[in-house]
Amino acid sequence: MSQANTGVINEAGPKGSFLPRDPLLSTVKIIVIVAMLLLAIPICSLVYTSLVGEDGVTLSNFALVAEHPQFWPAMLNTLYVGVGTVVVMIFFTVPLAWIYTRTDLPRKNVMLALITINVAIPSFLVAMGYIFIFNPSNGLVNEIWRVIVGARQTPFNVYSLGWVIFLQGVALSAPAFFMMVPTFQGIDTSLEEAASANGVKRWTAALYIVLPLASPAILAVAAYYFIIAVEIFDYAGMLATPARTYVAATLLYAFIHDGSGLPRYAEGASLGLIMAAAAMILAIAYLWSVRHADRYVVLTGKRKAQASLKLGRRGRRWGWGFVATYFFLGTGIPLLMLLWASGMPFLRVPSWAALQNWNLQAYANVMPMLPGLLKNNLLLMITVPTIGVTLAACMAWVGTRFKNRMRKGIDIAVMVAVAVPSIVGALGFLFFGLSINSYVAIYGTIWLIAIAMAARYLTWANRTVSGAMMQLHPEIEEACQVSGVRRGRSFVSVVLPNVARSLFISWFWLALLSMRELTIPIMLSRRGTDVFSTAIWGLNSSGITDEAAALSVILACIILVLVTLFHFTTTKWIVRT
Amino acid sequence: MITGTSLKKRFITDKGQVVDALNNVSFTVASGEFYVLLGPSGSGKTTTLRSVAGIETVDSGEIQIDAQTVFSSSAGLNIPPEERPVAMMFQSYALWPHMDVYNNIVFPLRKGVRRVAAPEIERRVKAITETLQLEPYLRRPISQLSGGQQQRVALARALALEPAVLLMDEPLSNLDAKLRIQLRIEIKKITRTLGITTLYVTHDQVEAMVMGDRIAVMDGGQIVEEGTPEQLYKRPSSEFVGRFLGEMNFIPGSLQQMASGEQVNSGDTLSAQTPFGTIPIDAADAAGLGKTIKLGFRPEDVQVGARPDGVSFKTRVTQSYYIGDALLCDMMVGDHGFTARLPNTFHFKEGDETEVSLKHSDFNVFPNSET
Numbered sequence: 001m002s003q004a005n006t007g008v009i010n011e012a013g014p015k016g017s018f019l020p021r022d023p024l025l026s027t028v029k030i031i032v033i034v035a036m037l038l039l040a041i042p043i044c045s046l047v048y049t050s051l052v053g054e055d056g057v058t059l060s061n062f063a064l065v066a067e068h069p070q071f072w073p074a075m076l077n078t079l080y081v082g083v084g085t086v087v088v089m090i091f092f093t094v095p096l097a098w099i100y101t102r103t104d105l106p107r108k109n110v111m112l113a114l115i116t117i118n119v120a121i122p123s124f125l126v127a128m129g130y131i132f133i134f135n136p137s138n139g140l141v142n143e144i145w146r147v148i149v150g151a152r153q154t155p156f157n158v159y160s161l162g163w164v165i166f167l168q169g170v171a172l173s174a175p176a177f178f179m180m181v182p183t184f185q186g187i188d189t190s191l192e193e194a195a196s197a198n199g200v201k202r203w204t205a206a207l208y209i210v211l212p213l214a215s216p217a218i219l220a221v222a223a224y225y226f227i228i229a230v231e232i233f234d235y236a237g238m239l240a241t242p243a244r245t246y247v248a249a250t251l252l253y254a255f256i257h258d259g260s261g262l263p264r265y266a267e268g269a270s271l272g273l274i275m276a277a278a279a280m281i282l283a284i285a286y287l288w289s290v291r292h293a294d295r296y297v298v299l300t301g302k303r304k305a306q307a308s309l310k311l312g313r314r315g316r317r318w319g320w321g322f323v324a325t326y327f328f329l330g331t332g333i334p335l336l337m338l339l340w341a342s343g344m345p346f347l348r349v350p351s352w353a354a355l356q357n358w359n360l361q362a363y364a365n366v367m368p369m370l371p372g373l374l375k376n377n378l379l380l381m382i383t384v385p386t387i388g389v390t391l392a393a394c395m396a397w398v399g400t401r402f403k404n405r406m407r408k409g410i411d412i413a414v415m416v417a418v419a420v421p422s423i424v425g426a427l428g429f430l431f432f433g434l435s436i437n438s439y440v441a442i443y444g445t446i447w448l449i450a451i452a453m454a455a456r457y458l459t460w461a462n463r464t465v466s467g468a469m470m471q472l473h474p475e476i477e478e479a480c481q482v483s484g485v486r487r488g489r490s491f492v493s494v495v496l497p498n499v500a501r502s503l504f505i506s507w508f509w510l511a512l513l514s515m516r517e518l519t520i521p522i523m524l525s526r527r528g529t530d531v532f533s534t535a536i537w538g539l540n541s542s543g544i545t546d547e548a549a550a551l552s553v554i555l556a557c558i559i560l561v562l563v564t565l566f567h568f569t570t571t572k573w574i575v576r577t
Numbered sequence: 578m579i580t581g582t583s584l585k586k587r588f589i590t591d592k593g594q595v596v597d598a599l600n601n602v603s604f605t606v607a608s609g610e611f612y613v614l615l616g617p618s619g620s621g622k623t624t625t626l627r628s629v630a631g632i633e634t635v636d637s638g639e640i641q642i643d644a645q646t647v648f649s650s651s652a653g654l655n656i657p658p659e660e661r662p663v664a665m666m667f668q669s670y671a672l673w674p675h676m677d678v679y680n681n682i683v684f685p686l687r688k689g690v691r692r693v694a695a696p697e698i699e700r701r702v703k704a705i706t707e708t709l710q711l712e713p714y715l716r717r718p719i720s721q722l723s724g725g726q727q728q729r730v731a732l733a734r735a736l737a738l739e740p741a742v743l744l745m746d747e748p749l750s751n752l753d754a755k756l757r758i759q760l761r762i763e764i765k766k767i768t769r770t771l772g773i774t775t776l777y778v779t780h781d782q783v784e785a786m787v788m789g790d791r792i793a794v795m796d797g798g799q800i801v802e803e804g805t806p807e808q809l810y811k812r813p814s815s816e817f818v819g820r821f822l823g824e825m826n827f828i829p830g831s832l833q834q835m836a837s838g839e840q841v842n843s844g845d846t847l848s849a850q851t852p853f854g855t856i857p858i859d860a861a862d863a864a865g866l867g868k869t870i871k872l873g874f875r876p877e878d879v880q881v882g883a884r885p886d887g888v889s890f891k892t893r894v895t896q897s898y899y900i901g902d903a904l905l906c907d908m909m910v911g912d913h914g915f916t917a918r919l920p921n922t923f924h925f926k927e928g929d930e931t932e933v934s935l936k937h938s939d940f941n942v943f944p945n946s947e948t
Contacts, residue, residue, distance in 0.1 A: 475671035478671065479734075480659075480685070481632055481658040482664060482665035482744070483665075483684075483735070484660070484685050484690040485684070485689040487659075493684065493688060494673050494684075498674060498675055
């Protein structure tokens, strides 16, 4: 019975058998290796494309990038956009988190739903909605201004970095809100109670006690979203590029999709590497800066703070006023604008007469596109989360439960992958697709988009599932081992069912992200692989704004349905378990 | 049977300190024996148990289960836990939360390495649930069971595997006191009936004595002493064991040769001068201890009144506590204090003076180390 084996876990089967001893465990390990390859592909192909020229290894591409007239302005603009976005974000997200956690504002579930919608609504829809309002030629507000003041000069120009900053800040406030809430919840209510018992007013306590205690966490959230803010493509792509103002992400896009001339792949790759390196430095700086962040926060045993601040009638009005303003800025106004603009071939100032002319012509025009778009989007919506969550579950398990080299590899791969900007990763997959296209015809297919998206979202799902797995008591799995159940089997039959909720949430969230993604498809899609986002982008760039708006309204409806479904299924799930 | 030979495990903390989790641990559990590893937290008892199970790996040494070597550092052998003929009960019970009682019991029998045919599964489930009175709960989700019921399911799951040895890691420590006492007896009875070899880890000395056929007391990664509960309690070989198992009083003593006429027993060639008087000592017990020693005795051995076969002396009561089944008295002889556990028929108060006595054989001799 006893077999002489070396090594901690032996996987080799009994002598004379080709089958591995624990086939499920071997499968998991293969999946993890695939996941790590997916994470490594973009960086490797970027390095290769940027460094290897016709005459061997060269740094000339980096020199070309640095000499490009737009390079330094773009870098400065990126920094400007990053800082500005974070300032706007803090302005919205801190009061929102404070209202949600520390006051007795009624109907907080509605507030939560509104903020969730703000997270889910695609950025390019918001940008387009604002183009309809503030563009200098026929933006609604500008039109109204012209009628009232009669001046030729229009006061608002949406095509500027200021608007990019404002809209990005509004958009990022929603996910930042979810990151900020636990901090505010963790601050012990008795600190405020002590203040009021000692004659300090509640508002004063909020300003002088809660805010300073939360400030390290606020700074951490700000630093984290700075890294995100400097890589977002959507707003700058729609609002700054038309004004020939570039940030790093849009400059990269311009290198590859230059309307005039051939794509400059090598320079694009070099710029991508520079961006990835900068993001990596920022990420390391972020991790370094938050390593002691928890030291300053007074977290006590009381996990949930009761509503400490009793808002009066006026307070409630102000509170809801702020929440509603935020929702309308982020989603309400742009969506209403899209709805308005989708009903008329050219934009008109809202009036009774204009409303009577509102029609469904644009919807009829885009109908023929729908089957193709729906097919592609549905394909992405199913494959991306399925691939992503499968890979992430295996990675999370090996990453949290094994003590070996594979685990270290996962840690490094995840850290690097998180720092690579979306558009840079997409470019990496573009090169990868091109280079293997003669063996596997994947370039220009929806599958390459699916793989690139799955790789991009993998790290997000990994974090969620890892968190759930760490909550699972290690003895649960040890009990499997000592009762003769192999590790692979215990992963499938015990670990996975117990983290099912996080798998489900990750899957659904990835499905939603795949619907709102513009950056990756716009880099990788070709004729026939258009999805909603690229189709809307294309129509808008060609000036067919009513059809772009109509498609946007359809997409927004689909996403709202998905969010509602998500909301109900998760609540049901939580109640059941 | 379980044999552990020269088990060593060392790890380095974050601060770079080297900690010997196991320092040359050797033991043998005979077939059908209930063997308890007892010690304070961090003494290495759980590490020993987990190494036998295979979910932790020692740096060096050899482990055998039923004559099968499952770990040997010299042979480079390490059988994974699922292939070792063991079953284990955990402190947290570690029941699979998404399965009901029935599936918790049959999952390893269906999907594990030690799977058996369906009729055999049903036979085992029937037998084990009858023994543990679990039949009414078979289809209950784990979350709807009380702590005691969960404990029974964990035991049923382990026993259904019909393992060569059963490993238990403080399985009763999460239960309330009454249930714990009840389950101690139940577990002991079942393992004895089935004749199963058991390795049991606890930090509770009463539990160890109630359940163990033999106990190994561990401290600092070593087995300090091994023996039956009575041996360990009556004749602990070290002050640590004396203190760890029950209460023990200590008084200083200085050794000297005894005149031949004074000998009570033939072996007593030495005597110790103590605050209580002269106490004859077996030379074999005091071998190599030096001139100054420590003598230990149990509080319940103190008797009120004189006795012929021991030392009698006057004491003053400094404090007394009525605890129901006994009267605990803090007493002083000169400036040496000790505690006595007297029958509850006595009513001493602070300041009372009385004569008490101890048998010569009540004293244990220890080296005079300051602990």
